Structure formats: structure tokens, C-alpha cells
Amino acid sequence: MNIDDATIRDLLALEDEQGVLSFYTGHTPEQAADPQPTAPIELRNQLKQLRARLERGDRDTARAVEQRLSKLDGPLDSLLDPKAPGRGRAMFVGVASGEERTVALQLPFRQRVVHDATAYVRPLVAALDEGRPALIVVVSRTGVRVLHWATGDAEVTEEARFEKDQALFRDDSTGPSANNPQRAMFARSDRDGFEDRVDEHRHRFLKQVIDDVVQRAEADGVDRLVLSAPPKLRDEVRTLVGDHDTIRVLVADQAWESTPAKEVAAHAWELLRSVHGDREEALVTSAKERAFAGGPGALGLRNVCAALNAGRVEHLMYDDGLTLEGFVSSQGTLHPRIEGAVAESDLTFSRHPLFVERLIEAALATSASVTPLNEPAAAELADHEGVAALLRW
Incomplete structure (x- = not known):
């Protein structure tokens, strides 16, 4: 499931x-x-x-x-x-x-x-x-399989078979006669030319399929794309994908053309998890840069709670080893401490020993993403109570 x-x-x-x-x-x-x-x-x-x-x-x-x-x-x-x-x-x-x-x-x-x-x-x-969704593109010389991966499962969503254009088989060469001693040389040249035309046709086919996959990933908010291809096609396929600000492209060392979807999912997971720490560090860096510049970022419990209460959090992140106590008001708002104007209000408060869970609950209620942080990313928030957020505005 x-x-x-x-x-x-x-x-x-x-x-x-x-x-x-x-x-x-x-x-x-x-x-x-x-x-x-x-x-x-x-x-x-x-x-x-x-x-x-x-x-x-x-x-x-x-x-x-x-x-x-x-x-x-x-x-x-x-x-x-x-x-x-x-x-x-x-x-x-x-x-x-x-x-x-x-x-x-x-x-x-x-x-x-x-x-x-x-x-x-x-x-x-x-x-x-x-385990957020990723797309897997498995390329072979005969076609392409596209799989949708999520929380360790993968299913094939598209299969495109490479069909040689019949025009490639036309023999429009007048060539030398069978008695010509140079016939073998011309035949070799014809074969080379035919293979070049097949490769060019395959290149156009792959470009069309991969362009469609990248557009779909961008439209669906998928931020990871895993590529698998035979060694002779691997560099070509990676070049066709290109570089994208919102999509991280990961290239497998193996060709999965005949590998069942279940095994592809397991191989892809190893590749995806290998870069997860990099993403955690990038998220923390982005939150800190935004907050320090006075932009849409929040550091520390007070600022993050205020943003959650206002529905402004786009991406919550917290030290996964964090244990916090906090307060939930009679209006459902979150408060790390009862102080200032809140303390003087008519609100009533209940203490919650599982306050991180309340932060998670509030973030998910507004469709925000949530990332638990491990080391070394978590250490970057040690001076900010282990909590940060990217904000919508």
C-alpha cells in the first residue's frame, strides 16, 4: 500500500x-x-x-x-x-x-x-x-519503459516501442555490378550509412519520449527522475534529459531493460536514498538564507508556530531526535510558550508533551511537506531549537 x-x-x-x-x-x-x-x-x-x-x-x-x-x-x-x-x-x-x-x-x-x-x-x-513519488525511465535499444515509484513500489505507466521507419530499408543505391572488385567496400559503406540512419531515428524517438516524461514530471511536481540505459546509450539519454532546476536526475549504473518492476523499485530506492542527505542539507540552507534575508523562511519554534497558525508553511523541517513540549490553544493554535499578548488573551491552553507531532499535524492540515532531519543537516538547526520552515509568502 x-x-x-x-x-x-x-x-x-x-x-x-x-x-x-x-x-x-x-x-x-x-x-x-x-x-x-x-x-x-x-x-x-x-x-x-x-x-x-x-x-x-x-x-x-x-x-x-x-x-x-x-x-x-x-x-x-x-x-x-x-x-x-x-x-x-x-x-x-x-x-x-x-x-x-x-x-x-x-x-x-x-x-x-x-x-x-x-x-x-x-x-x-x-x-x-x-518515498515521495519519482519517475523511472528504463531505456533499451528496442524501446522505453516509464515507471511511477512511490514508497518503495513501482508500476509501469507507459511502454513505447522503437519501430524502425520503413523508409530506412529502401535500397535506392545503384551501386556497382556484382563483378566489381570494389563491391565489398560499397556494401560496407551502405551498412554503415544504414546504421547511422537507424541511430538518428532512435535518437528522435528517445527525445520525444523523454521530453514527454520530463514535462509530466514538472506538471506533477515530481522532483526526482531515475534513468537506466545500456552503456552505449547512457550518455546520450542523460544528455537528452538535460538539466532542470526542479528535477534531480539520477543515472543508474545498471541496465534494467529486462528487470521486473518490483526489482527496479528496489534498485531505484538505493539510488534515491543515496542523495537524501544532500536534499536535507539543501532544505536547511534554503530556510536559513530566506529567514536571514527577511524572506519567506522561519527559524525557531516561535516563528515556525506563528507561520503554521497562519497557514504560511510550505515545508516544515525538524530534527528527528527532537522532543518538545508546547501548548495548543482553545482555537487550535500552537504556542511554544504562553507569553506576551497570548498570555493576556481570553484563550485557554492545554499542554502537549508531543509537540512535534502537533507541528506535523498542523503542517499536513495545510498540505505542507514535512521532512525529518538527520545528521548533519539537523546540526545546522541546533541554534534554532531544531525547527525551521520554508514559507509560502
């Missing part, structure tokens, strides 16, 4: 008086044949650590969680089954209600068990960001 903003908003709305249990697990194809998979062991260790943390806190909550866990043997077995669909799987369960939600993606998750007031969605936010 694929996820979208609505998936995450729906999970954040999953409330339970005893909190929500969130389980994440990841699998690789090799683990399906492993007689002793490690995922169950890792999950048991995570559960042991969770129980220890809960025992040090509220005993009623600890008992409620233990009762719920005792009823989850079947669902957890399904979640951990290496032969089940999805390289990354997640399950969310209300402790008191028992309400369950599941997600399965082709992007693997790290083993994790979390109990909190609401669903722990940060791994899904990261998957949605890193």
Missing part, C-alpha cells in the same frame, strides 16, 4: 484514554528464508524495555498495557511474518479500546515499540518524505 497525508492525520487522531501502542518492524527478502529471523528477538527486547519503563511510572497504565499486550499474540505474529507483504510494517493499537490500524510499505522500518498519548508516526513521516 501507499500512504499519504491523510494516513498520518488519521493515525494522529487515534486517541485512547490509556494511550496508543505503536509497533514497527522491517524485513528484507533474504529474511524470508532465514530459519531464525532476528525481528522477533529484537521486538521482544523492545517490549522488555517498554515494560521496564512503564513499571517505573504509573502502575495502572503498566497493567493496562500488559493486558492489551496479552491479547496481541496473533496480530504481532502477522506483523513479524517475514513472508507477509511489505518490507516495512507498522501496527497501532489503542490500549483501552483495542482499536487497531496497520500499515505495510516496501520501505523497511527499524524495529521499534512505543507507548504514548497518540500514535508514534515519525517513521511514517520519514517514509512519506523519502
